[in-house]
Amino acid sequence: MILGVNFRFIFFKKFLVYLLLICFSSCDTFIKEEITGSVYGTTYKIQYYVESYEGFNFSKQIDSIFDEIDFSMSTYKSNSIISRINKNEVLEIDNHFLNVFKSSKEIYKITNGRFDPSIGILVNYWGFGADKPDHKKSLYEVKSKVGLSKFDLNNYFLLRPQDSYLDFNAIAKGYAVDQIAEFLEKNDINNFLIEVGGEIRASGKNLALYNPWNVGIDMPRFDGGRSIYSTLLVSDISLASSGTYRKYKIDSLGNKYAHIIDPRTGKPTKTNILSVNVKTKKCIDADAYATALHVMNLNEIEIFLKDKENISALVIYENEDNELDFVDFNDFYN
Numbered sequence: 001m002i003l004g005v006n007f008r009f010i011f012f013k014k015f016l017v018y019l020l021l022i023c024f025s026s027c028d029t030f031i032k033e034e035i036t037g038s039v040y041g042t043t044y045k046i047q048y049y050v051e052s053y054e055g056f057n058f059s060k061q062i063d064s065i066f067d068e069i070d071f072s073m074s075t076y077k078s079n080s081i082i083s084r085i086n087k088n089e090v091l092e093i094d095n096h097f098l099n100v101f102k103s104s105k106e107i108y109k110i111t112n113g114r115f116d117p118s119i120g121i122l123v124n125y126w127g128f129g130a131d132k133p134d135h136k137k138s139l140y141e142v143k144s145k146v147g148l149s150k151f152d153l154n155n156y157f158l159l160r161p162q163d164s165y166l167d168f169n170a171i172a173k174g175y176a177v178d179q180i181a182e183f184l185e186k187n188d189i190n191n192f193l194i195e196v197g198g199e200i201r202a203s204g205k206n207l208a209l210y211n212p213w214n215v216g217i218d219m220p221r222f223d224g225g226r227s228i229y230s231t232l233l234v235s236d237i238s239l240a241s242s243g244t245y246r247k248y249k250i251d252s253l254g255n256k257y258a259h260i261i262d263p264r265t266g267k268p269t270k271t272n273i274l275s276v277n278v279k280t281k282k283c284i285d286a287d288a289y290a291t292a293l294h295v296m297n298l299n300e301i302e303i304f305l306k307d308k309e310n311i312s313a314l315v316i317y318e319n320e321d322n323e324l325d326f327v328d329f330n331d332f333y334n
Helices: 002-028 059-073 081-086 095-110 117-125 139-143 172-186 283-294 298-305
Strands: 030-039 042-051 152-154 157-159 192-196 199-203 213-218 228-234 237-243 248-250 256-258 273-280 312-318 324-329
Touching: 030 059, 042 172, 059 081, 059 095, 059 172, 095 172, 095 283, 117 139, 172 192, 172 199, 172 237, 172 283, 192 213, 199 213, 199 283, 213 237, 213 273, 237 283, 273 283, 283 312, 298 312, 298 324
Parallel strands: none
Antiparallel strands: 030 042, 042 192, 152 157, 192 199, 199 237, 213 228, 237 273, 248 256, 273 312, 312 324
16 A cells, blocks of 8 residues: 555656656747837837747848838838828839728728828928928818828729828837737747837737736826836737827927827817827727827717727826826726
């Protein structure tokens, strides 16, 4: 009887050691790659795990993705496709432009025009864009060119009002994040965290901790500094944020004007909402919805998100006592 117990005990110990060896061996086959740099006037950081015997740094391929998107949609490059179209040239668009335009059209309809890349002409008018403001034209005249419903496609040619101006800056970073995620997945990489200028997409786990990825939500600050408001664990999800505190202008009376333009009025938003953080499956959607929600008030946001199970949001605002407060819509932290 005693010998039987010892035999089972020895067998259990050997089996336990065997399992531990498998675990350590499995963990050791993965190494972490990290790529950082500057792009689109901001910074990026890409972390991913690859099997050590196949480990490879994809920095050149990722730079190529960034360059393709920049050439397609950067309003700060005079020879980009979007810049040439904004100068009334007639030319074919590429697939990046096509994808972003179609997504923009869809979200434009869902948000009843609150997300509208055709406000680029208004962004310039108020001095927030790539081109210098032209105040020879009235706001009414400028606003007459706005409305994505006035834009359409004929194969790879864009049909648009003369002298209109598209600006995809409120969606292009999210699209770039998704394109990099798609590239990594095609290379059988399923554990990664991509961050471009605050827009994030997470997949799988941080294998060093074997936990979901830990990301921070920025504290709204007008002094230009950076600090963390809160953190959350994310996996297989995207995050994007929009903040009026990051870019604004002050008029002669001391009034602050946010860089986010309300397509309904044609004017910069005046709001007590300081930060909108959106969580969705795809980063292109999170990026666009973060902008759209920022031109709504809290009640409008609640109504809009009520039937949107695939979208959650954390809205940080200044309450009546001039204190920071927040609303969690659709369980943002879960």
